[in-house]
Amino acid sequence: MNKEDQVIKGFRDLYNKMVWLNKDKMEDSLKGYTSSEVHCIEYIENNRDANVTKLAETFYMTRGAFSKLTQKLIKKGLIESYQKSDNKKEVYFKLTPQGKVIYNIHNDLHKEFQERDKAVFEQVSEEQFDSVLNFVDKYNRHLDAEIKKVGIVINSE
Template identity: 65%
Template sequence: MDKENQLKLSIRDLYKKIAWINKKMEKSLAGYTSSEVHCIEYIERTADPNVTKLAEFFYMTRGAISKMTKKLIKKGVIESYQKLENKKEVYFRLTEKGKEVYRIHEALHQEFEERDKKVFEQMTEEQYEAISYFVEMYSSHLDEEIKKQGKSIKE
């Protein structure tokens, strides 16, 4: 097997292992999809989050975000609001229930970071730079391929 295919297989294998070992998060946040939890996280960390900001961040359509935020409102974890000076735009914020989901998610992230710390502490600056360069280069390449197909990842 050539280097390129070996690297691709290694990346897929790494992704599968991370997903498997992080099943604890799924159990702790049962009833919420990964997208919903990350939407909750984004809403908590972003000033004046709205459908447009969420769609851009998650590379999803505004329609898909509207659907997800309606589900989150129904679950009681977010609520919508409008500003006095702008009655047209709808924004989102977490409810107390949403803040609890956010806290659980953050605690699990901290636990995972602590678990994986020993690997990242061993990496040199050059290794970080090489990996970062590869990820950015590959991501840009995929962006160009998406454009060639006349699409946007946000569609």
Template identity: 75%
Template sequence: MNKEEQVRMGFRDLFNKMSWLNKFKMEDRLRGYKSSEVHCIEYIEKNIDSNVTKLAESLYMTSGAISKVTKKLMKKGMIESYQKPDNKKEIYFRLTEQGKVIYQIHEELHKEFQERDKAVFEQITEEQFDSMLSFMEKYSRHLDAEIKKQGIDIKSE
């Protein structure tokens, strides 16, 4: 296996291990919520004037899928919709008090996972961080270009 294959496999393996390790606590503490719902809640809390388009772009989901998720979250009392007085066409979302509780649980879990993994990150030098970040940015830009080249429009699917 060449280094390129090792990097690809390494990323996939790391992602899968993190997902598997985090899954049990996430499912236990956030019982009754799907990953897409929790990430939707997270995005809405962290971004002012969240709407279907912004959520779809950020979460790499279709507008139709986001509409379903937001309807479920509204039904569960986690989010509410609102409109601006000067723009009655666009619908935005914000968290309810119940939604903020779920957001807070999710944040606590992320902090717990960061604390668990802290020992590894403390050993990384600034140069190593810079190198890894540079690679991820390049790879991300490449993937963005490929998405654009294929004419994939997340919003309209």
């Protein structure tokens, strides 16, 4: 296996192990909510003026799929829509108090998982971090360009 394959396999293995380790605790703590719903809630809380277009671009899904998802979250009382006085055409979303509860549970779990894995990150030098971050950034930019070639515009904020 060449180094490129090793890197890709390594990223996949890391991701799959993190998902596997975190899955039970996430599902127990966020029972009744799908991963898509929780990550939509997270995005809305962390990004001002979130709308269906921004959500769809961020999660590489269609606007129709996100429109359905946001309607579900509205029905569950987790988000609410609003419009700006200067733009009545665009619909934005914000969390309700109940949505903030779900966001906080999810955020606390991520902090717990970061604490679990802290020992590894403490052993990594600034130079090593910079090297990995540089690689990830280059690969992301390459994939953005490839996605753009097939006609999908990604908002990489």
